[in-house]
Amino acid sequence: MPSEAAELVFDEATKVYPGREGAAVDHLSLTVPAGEICVLVGPSGGGKTTALKLVNRLIPLTSGDIRIDGKSILELDVTELRRGIGYVIQQVGLFPHMTIEANIGTVPKLLGRPRSWIKTRSAELLELVGLDPSYAKRFPSQLSGGERQRVGLARALAANPSLMLMDEPFGAIDPIVRARLQDEFLRLQQEVRKTVVFVTHDIDEAIKVGDRIAILREGGRLAQYDTPMEILEHPVDDFVADFVGRDRALKALALRNLGDLELAPASGGDGLPRLPSDTSLRDALATLIADHRDSALVVGPDGAPLGIVTRADLLR
């Protein structure tokens, strides 16, 4: 029952709160291609959460339009619209009085799916998000924060939506578990290929999970919308450069692997440290610095030498 990922278009989407000066989201126009993760990032007051909530009409648009697969959200019945969109929030918002299975089955139940279907689906989803199926009969209070957020993700995926909205989903989770959840989320995305709008205030998280990043500035104006690499290497202005940080060159190194480089032939690399080709340039540089070396031997997954990389290659 795969539903195709949808293309999401913000078309001059604007939100002005009555009685407040200036817009919260100001003529936002961007297109999220089907199956991609778009991260909305920016300082507080940048309107990123507001922009997200415009999509499922938790916040009504003041002007402009948002289209999902070409269809305006304003033309759809609001409950139908919401049931077709997966929604994940920072505090998860699991229903404390329902078992994990019932939580996951919330939207399918509203859509009239039979109990047996929900049972099977929730077991399947628990496995997908890396939880034991025995969790089905537990209550949310019996789970850790990280486990709860996995259930939140499973619940959002339950009705197989073509679009997912994630509002700082890992913001309340400690850094170690957060990193693991990010990795698993990316693995999951390889499998389910949803169109995802992901809000975070953490630029590192944005770089890690985003296929594209939209940087919003104060007043809800779009500063730059690009791939992480473009944003790191070619920030459009000082605001963006500032926001991604002084270490943006290092961050850019983290996005590329040794395998992406053209390497010098592997002759005479015997005494050199060996680095697998899927090592990021950043980690490679760190290794060279730590080992007081100028070059390393890059090896393939089978351990076969592929070539030699130097500090200069890494910093080019």
Added chain:
Amino acid sequence: MTQHHHLVDGGPVIPNFGHGSDCLRNNGWFCTEWVKEHWGDILQPALVQHIELTVIAVSIGFAVSFLLAVVGFRFRIFDLPLGAFTDFLYAIPSIALFQLLVPVTGLTVTTIEIALVSYTLFVFYRNIVAGLRGVPPDVLESARGMGLTRRQTFWRVELPLALPAILAGVRVATVSTISIATVAAFLLYYGLGGPIFDALQQPDIFRTELVAAGGLAILLALAADGLLTALQRVLTPWNRLDR
């Protein structure tokens, strides 16, 4: 039976003075034989009436409060006046309220029920509104975000999550109704208050009757509380889990 009599033949013989036992003649605190003799014509009917009074008052009180609470919860401007109204009713001393109602509804069970119901409103209204308001905002947001309608959110999320507070209200209201209902006999010989008042009006206070009827009221309150606590545990399984 006769076999057993033979067994105690060698033991001390307990004297039997018939109806006017030592205990009763001395106005003892608890004469079992009186209780046994009058269980059927005094105590049991009073107990049944008392349970009836309580069940009816709590049920009607709950139904009325539930409607008021939903109004006060949905439309905040009504919350303050409704809360103040139930406060006001609760503040009237029970004997005064019973008397105030007599000119309207006479010396009837209806009078008693109206007074009892009006006392439950305070506890019910507060607890139901507090329970509904206590639902965490993130839970409501996810409900809305997933496409639950307002009605679905109320019945599937808000009401079940308010259940612990509501059931706590039911316990308090039931137990306090059981105690206030004894005062109703001031008006009308009805419920366990009947034998209690009766005993108090005897020249020396009829101790056995007082203790028996009063004790039944206490036992009834304890039993009701225990039963409702058990119900609470069954109805809110998520609420008694510790991590």
